[in-house]
Amino acid sequence: MTSRRNFIYQTTALAVGSLTLPSFIPTHSAREDVGVQLYTFRDAMTQDPKGTLSKVAELGFKQLESARSDKGLYYGLTPIEMRDTCKALGLSIRSGHVHLDADWNQTMEQAAEAGQEYVICSSMPTEGQDIDNYLRVAEAFNKAGEDCKKLGLKFGYHNHSYEFESDKGQVLYDVLLKNTDPSLVHMELDLGWVVMGGKNPIDYFNQYPGRFPLWHLKDMSILEGGSTEFGKGDLNIAEMLENIDLSGVKYMFMEQEEYDNNPFDSIQYNLNYLAKLGE
DSSP states (O other): OOOHHHHHHHHOEEETTEEEOOEEOOSSSSOEEOEEEGGGGHHHHHHOHHHHHHHHHHTTOOEEEEOOBTTBTTTTSOHHHHHHHHHHTTOEEEEEEEOOSTTHHHHHHHHHHHTOSEEEEOSOSSOOSSHHHHHHHHHHHHHHHHHHHHTTOEEEEEOOSGGGOEETTEEHHHHHHHHSOTTTEEEEEEHHHHHHTTOOHHHHHHHSTTOOSEEEEOEEETTTTEEESTTSSSOOHHHHHTTHHHHTOSEEEEOOSOOSSOHHHHHHHHHHHHHHHTO
16 A cells, blocks of 8 residues: 555656646556546636636636536536636536536536536435435435446546434334445545534545445544545545545545635645645
């Protein structure tokens, strides 16, 4: 397993006058870069998507994950415009947050046009914090995974904290994991929300090795009740990075939902934090 020091050393480097984006090299041969979830820049993306993508590229990012907005899946751009804009800036839109709803077929078609690899359901499609609902959702997720596979896409689910509640002695997130096909439903583990749900991501890596090809690398403060810059919350980031192989992670997307000043400063802080881990 890659040591933390070597991992961080590989993933961070200082360029002249700017910080190069951390990149990690897991045990598989393909090099993948740490990316960013565009919800971090949601207001700017809605107002000026192309200009904001240019600023994101200037930070050093190569991999992106989009999120639904009031202007659609791609902030007012068509899927092809999103793909081409990203390509011109040296960016790849690897994943996107969507809803599993009546527009599902259109959602998949747009994701395929944009050149995505993953389509991630960002919240539970039906309500009910009980085992019965989670079993229904697991069945729906398996079907969605089959739908995506036909289009060359991969379906996944992004957790919040409520999935870690229990019903009849069972953790509801575990119900999803046990009743979804790993080849069809790829879990995106939001590390911050796991902590907010009172659980430790490492326990899930050990219990379900290889089930989490996507991460939201996000620190969160239990006391403040929201996301914060790296090292200011309750997520042990260094420990998470020590367990990338066990997790099976392929892409990490930084995300910050709240910030004191602006998202660009917060993300730069997070990049600096990762660099300091490797010193």
